[in-house]
Amino acid sequence: MGSTELQVKERKKLTAWLASAPESAFVLYTIAVSFSVYFSMFAFRKPFTAGEYAGSGWIGLELKTMLVVSQIVGYALSKFIGIKICSEVTRGHRPVLLTGLILWAEAALVLFAIVPPSLAWIPMLLNGLPLGMIWGLVVAYLEGRRTSELLLAGLSCSFIVSSGIVKDFGRFLMASSGVTEWWMPAATGLCFLPLFMVSVWLLDQIPQPTALDVAARVLREPMGVTERRTFVRTFLPGLVLLLGAYFFITAYRDFRDSYAIEIVKRLGLDVDSGLFTKTETLVALGVLVPLALLVCVKDNRLGLLGAFAIMTTGVTLMGLSTLLFDAGKLGGFWWMTLVGLGSYLAYVPYGSVLFDRVIARTQVAGTAVFAIYLADATGYMGSICVQIFKDSAQKEVTRLDFFRGFTYLTSVLGLGMLVASGAYFLRWRPTPRLPDGTVDQVSP
Numbered sequence: 195m196g197s198t199e200l201q202v203k204e205r206k207k208l209t210a211w212l213a214s215a216p217e218s219a220f221v222l223y224t225i226a227v228s229f230s231v232y233f234s235m236f237a238f239r240k241p242f243t244a245g246e247y248a249g250s251g252w253i254g255l256e257l258k259t260m261l262v263v264s265q266i267v268g269y270a271l272s273k274f275i276g277i278k279i280c281s282e283v284t285r286g287h288r289p290v291l292l293t294g295l296i297l298w299a300e301a302a303l304v305l306f307a308i309v310p311p312s313l314a315w316i317p318m319l320l321n322g323l324p325l326g327m328i329w330g331l332v333v334a335y336l337e338g339r340r341t342s343e344l345l346l347a348g349l350s351c352s353f354i355v356s357s358g359i360v361k362d363f364g365r366f367l368m369a370s371s372g373v374t375e376w377w378m379p380a381a382t383g384l385c386f387l388p389l390f391m392v393s394v395w396l397l398d399q400i401p402q403p404t405a406l407d408v409a410a411r412v413l414r415e416p417m418g419v420t421e422r423r424t425f426v427r428t429f430l431p432g433l434v435l436l437l438g439a440y441f442f443i444t445a446y447r448d449f450r451d452s453y454a455i456e457i458v459k460r461l462g463l464d465v466d467s468g469l470f471t472k473t474e475t476l477v478a479l480g481v482l483v484p485l486a487l488l489v490c491v492k493d494n495r496l497g498l499l500g501a502f503a504i505m506t507t508g509v510t511l512m513g514l515s516t517l518l519f520d521a522g523k524l525g526g527f528w529w530m531t532l533v534g535l536g537s538y539l540a541y542v543p544y545g546s547v548l549f550d551r552v553i554a555r556t557q558v559a560g561t562a563v564f565a566i567y568l569a570d571a572t573g574y575m576g577s578i579c580v581q582i583f584k585d586s587a588q589k590e591v592t593r594l595d596f597f598r599g600f601t602y603l604t605s606v607l608g609l610g611m612l613v614a615s616g617a618y619f620l621r622w623r624p625t626p627r628l629p630d631g632t633v634d635q636v637s638p
Contacts, residue, residue: 213401221341224400225348228332230393231292232349235328236356237386238299238321238379239265241364242306243452245375249311255585257311262452263581264315265322270574272326273567280330281417281564288331289398295324296390303380314376326570329545330563335400337550337562339407340489343497346546347485354478354538357451358470360386365465417564425560426568429552433565435615437572439608440544443509444573445580446604447537452581453593454530460594461526473531480535481542488547494555495620501548502616506609508539513605516598533601540608544569556622 212220242261249257283291302321306314336345364382367373373381417425426433450457458465484504491497515532518524524532549565552558584596 208399209401212399213404217341221344224336224345227393227396227400228336228345228349229352230389231332231397232329232352233356233359234386234390234393235296235325236353237360237363237390238296238303238383239269239325240357240451241360241382242303242318242375242379244361244364244455245368245378246455247311247375255582257314259581259585260315261318263578264318266448266574266577266581268319268322269326270322270571270578272323273571273574276327276330276567277422277564277571280327280334280567281422281561283331283334285334285402288334289394292328292331292394293391295328296387298324300380300383300387303383307374307377307380326574329570330567332397333545333566334561334563335397338403342550343488343491343547344486346550347482347488347542350485350538350542350546351478351482354481354542355471355474358472358474361454362468362471415559415561417561421559422564425558425564428558429619432615432618433568435611435618436544436548437569439505439509439540439611439615440569440573441576442604442607443537443540443544444570445576446512446600447541448574448577449580449584449593449597449600450530450534450537453597456593457597458526458530460592461530463526463530469527473527473534476531477534477538481538484539485542485547488551494551497547498551498555499616499620501543501551502612502620505540505543505548506612506616508536508541509605509608509612511536511539512601513609516601516605520598537604540612544573552619555619 212223215223242265245258247258247261255263279291299321302317302323306317306321309317332349333346336342336349339345360382363385364378367381368375368378371381454470455465458469463469484500488497488500491500512533515524515529515536519526519529545566549562549569552565553560553562580600584591584593588596
């Protein structure tokens, strides 16, 4: 028997076992492999932010800002491309696409180490271009199931925890192995490449949603241009409010993540003591618990209400913790942890449970992946705008002071738009199903 035939046989055995396994075993397996895929992806995206890259870039931007913005531009473009690709790609093409995207990202990091600093923005843009599609390809395996909240909560913890860990890993490589800050991103990615490849293969063994899953959460099928336009027209007022809030929430989360080194140094904290692993682990635990508890809510309207409650709690926590910090009642470590927790409580549901519950509640034909990519494309445009604004209009302001002010702005605007969008979606009545199992046209 050839190696290919053996792999196919082992795949069928594993998929069959997962299909008949107890629900707890299926959930643990799926969380573990999806977490591992996205965790290892971050080793190709975030380690470079652990470097300082001192110097000036173009158009008045600092060199590091230019690199960060270039990667985010690529990442944002990837989200726009993903609106089409991730909502249309079939199950059989996902693992090949995932593998190709990560190899592209690693090749860009090698190029980053080779080119002169003045041209380093080009490989950073090329690095971000494939990585933005990986989230949607992974979520497509998890959405539309009765346990989707639990699965997506576990997956979401991957990018909260991994960002801090891969930055600490990159700084470890520079300190222990003599790797320069220019080669460190490629070296980190190479270390995590085997884990990514194995994890993708294991992820692809997950069986399709069951009949009970479809009955509870609506069948999720690839969306063409017509279906995507119908989805947007159907939910336009609520989507505008949600995307407006996400514009600021994503920009805020990205600023905290990309300039954490500079911010914590201003706070007088030790950046080489595993600080980011500590803060982001606490944040991940704080996000995982409320999101995972949503799996206990079977009623889709109450589940959607729970998602909005989590997000509004997040933006409120950002503002309150900053008030306490400014009043001298909260230290730097706990302030960074609490604003991180607040931002991720507001941010994570967009990419996980929010749109899954919107579709399940309204019964409108569509996929959560399409809505997620619509939001992400908007959010990362916000991230680009804010970082350029900081280095052009607020050049003399430290990143710490800018971050404090931006916290208040995001907290107030985010709370207003989330409350309004929540009121819009929660008054929606489910669409009646037709005899063939399809859904009828919807109006609120």
